[in-house]
Structure formats: C-alpha cells, structure tokens
Amino acid sequence: MSQNSECISTLPDFALQNCFHPSISLEGKAGHVSGYDFNQGLDYSRLLASMASTGFQASQLGRAVDVVNGMLDWRLIHEPMDEGTPNEFKDPEIRRNTKCKIFLSFTSNMVSCGVRETIRFLVQHKMVDVLCTTAGGIEEDLMKSMSPSFLADFSLPGASLREKGLNRIGNLVVPNNSYADFGRWLTPILDQLLVEQNEKGVNWTPSKFISRLGKELNHPDSICYWAYKNNIPIYCPAITDGAIGDSLFFHSHSNPGLRMDIIEGTVREREREMKS
Incomplete structure (x- = not known):
C-alpha cells in the first residue's frame, strides 16, 4: 500500500464521504469541455460551433448560435400535420416555402x-x-x-458633462x-x-x-x-x-x-x- 493510500485509510469517515465519494459516469450524458484548436486554421463556422463546448459564457453564445441557425433553417414542412392543420398549409410547396x-x-x-x-x-x-x-x-x-457619438469613459461625472452640453451613455458621449x-x-x-x-x-x-x-x-x-x-x-x-x-x-x-x-x-x- 502506498503512503498516500495509507493516509487516506486513516481519514475520518465524513472526510472520505465528502472528498472521495465515487463519481457517477457522465459519458454519453454530457459533452466534453473542449475549445477551438487554431491549428486547424480559422474556420468561422467551426469556431462558433466550438463555443458550445468551451464552457462558461461561451457555451451560452454557442446555444444562441444553435437557436439562430434553427430559426433560419426552419420550414413548415418540418412539422407534422394533424386534423387541425388549415387547408392552405397542406400544400407541400407552401409548407416548404413557409419560413420562421x-x-x-x-x-x-x-x-x-x-x-x-x-x-x-x-x-x-x-x-x-x-x-x-x-x-x-x-x-x-x-x-x-x-x-457621430463619441467614445469616453464610464467614470466621467454626468453633472460636469452636462455643464459642457454633453450626455453620457455608459462610456459613450452624445453632444x-x-x-x-x-x-x-x-x-x-x-x-x-x-x-x-x-x-x-x-x-x-x-x-x-x-x-x-x-x-x-x-x-x-x-x-x-x-x-x-x-x-x-x-x-x-x-x-x-x-x-x-x-x-x-x-x-x-x-x-x-x-x-x-x-x-x-x-x-x-x-x-x-x-x-x-
């Protein structure tokens, strides 16, 4: 038994339960974290797609890209018809040309x-x-x-700007x-x-x-x-x-x-x- 194993075996039960509790498997349930490899060259489509697996806010951007692509790609013909479908939307050609x-x-x-x-x-x-x-x-x-509007700074005081006939919008200024x-x-x-x-x-x-x-x-x-x-x-x-x-x-x-x-x-x- 290694020194590390011997050390672990002597820890209190609560420490073992909290620090070394066995993990459930996430394989097949969640994607791996992986960013874009620029050795592949600059491919904007692949770069944006990689955001979904990058993590943090980049993943939110990746999800937004998926939503936007879904809106652009959607056609009515992708949806199943039922008894409530109006007659004007039963024509396959109309369904193919009806966009989001x-x-x-x-x-x-x-x-x-x-x-x-x-x-x-x-x-x-x-x-x-x-x-x-x-x-x-x-x-x-x-x-x-x-x-034009002008670049400025978030910290500029609004009162003194007002005296000069300027208006601050964040770090922008509008005369x-x-x-x-x-x-x-x-x-x-x-x-x-x-x-x-x-x-x-x-x-x-x-x-x-x-x-x-x-x-x-x-x-x-x-x-x-x-x-x-x-x-x-x-x-x-x-x-x-x-x-x-x-x-x-x-x-x-x-x-x-x-x-x-x-x-x-x-x-x-x-x-x-x-x-x-």
Whole structure:
C-alpha cells in the first residue's frame, strides 16, 4: 500500500464521504469541455460551433448560435400535420416555402454603441421580419445618421458633462447639438404628418411613424431606413419616452392636433403581422 493510500485509510469517515465519494459516469450524458484548436486554421463556422463546448459564457453564445441557425433553417414542412392543420398549409410547396417569422428585440444602448451596425446589416439583408425596440433605439439610430457619438469613459461625472452640453451613455458621449439637430429635422416632418392626418385621414401609429422617418432620413447607415426599404415593421409602443417625445410635446404647443394611436400600433398591426 502506498503512503498516500495509507493516509487516506486513516481519514475520518465524513472526510472520505465528502472528498472521495465515487463519481457517477457522465459519458454519453454530457459533452466534453473542449475549445477551438487554431491549428486547424480559422474556420468561422467551426469556431462558433466550438463555443458550445468551451464552457462558461461561451457555451451560452454557442446555444444562441444553435437557436439562430434553427430559426433560419426552419420550414413548415418540418412539422407534422394533424386534423387541425388549415387547408392552405397542406400544400407541400407552401409548407416548404413557409419560413420562421423572426422577431428581433433590442434596447437603445445597442444602437448607441457599435451593435447598431450589426442590426442594420440584418435588416438590410432581410434576415429578420419584425423589430421591437424603445424610443431611444429609434432616435439614436436617426441621430447617428446625422452626427457621430463619441467614445469616453464610464467614470466621467454626468453633472460636469452636462455643464459642457454633453450626455453620457455608459462610456459613450452624445453632444446636446445632436439632439437639437434631430429636433430641427423632425419638426417639419411632424407638420406634414399633421396635414396628412387632417386631409387624408391617416391614422398614425408608432410603426407607421417610424417607417416614415426612415423614408425621410434616406440614409444607408440607418436601421430605420432599411426597415422602410424592406417593409420590415418596427414596433415601439413607448415612442414618446425620449427625444422623440420631447419633439412631439413641443409640436403639440406650436402646431397642435397630431395624434399617435398606440392601441392600433401595438395590437391591431401586430395581429395582422402574425397572420401574414
């Protein structure tokens, strides 16, 4: 018997039970931890696939990749039919061509930072079907098409920045001038929307409003522009929660009467989108 074995044999039972309790076998029940071997060269598909077995947060990214691939690959023909299947979805050709409707939700900070360009790419190339975001997600996209935001630091004090006409978003800074320019751009558009509401009976909803802003902006760097071009609706129930709301409020005093139908925009239009 080795010295180590002799030592173990003299340990109290509770130590043996806690430290040397036999393991159950995980073979065939869980995958092995293994990262990407760059000796294989740089293969992006294999690199992303390897995240699933890398562990920690990389595994969450790997799972996300699997979910996204599943959405992109799904077709109705993969699902079994039953007695409740509508007649229009029994045609094999229709079932092969019916894809997953992909909703992409994002918050304003993702547009404030460089993730905006990734979202714009997805919308530009019709890789998503519907967008859901906050008012900040809309106005930050429009503003950044007009003037840049700047890299800064998380520790910068907001009060002193405010005195200099600057606004901190995490470690980013947006000048007050960007908001002022945005307001000046938006005001004549609101005037025109009011005319169309009164003379043509247009019932403005957040998604109609955002589509119109994308059209008026006409800038290829913009998420809203490509959503308008590709007829991808953007839902934003809280459209007044931000600089857009400020402009709508100021406009209600200078040229009152413009209405924004939140119910129509959040319920009726979404029902139509889900049925299409």
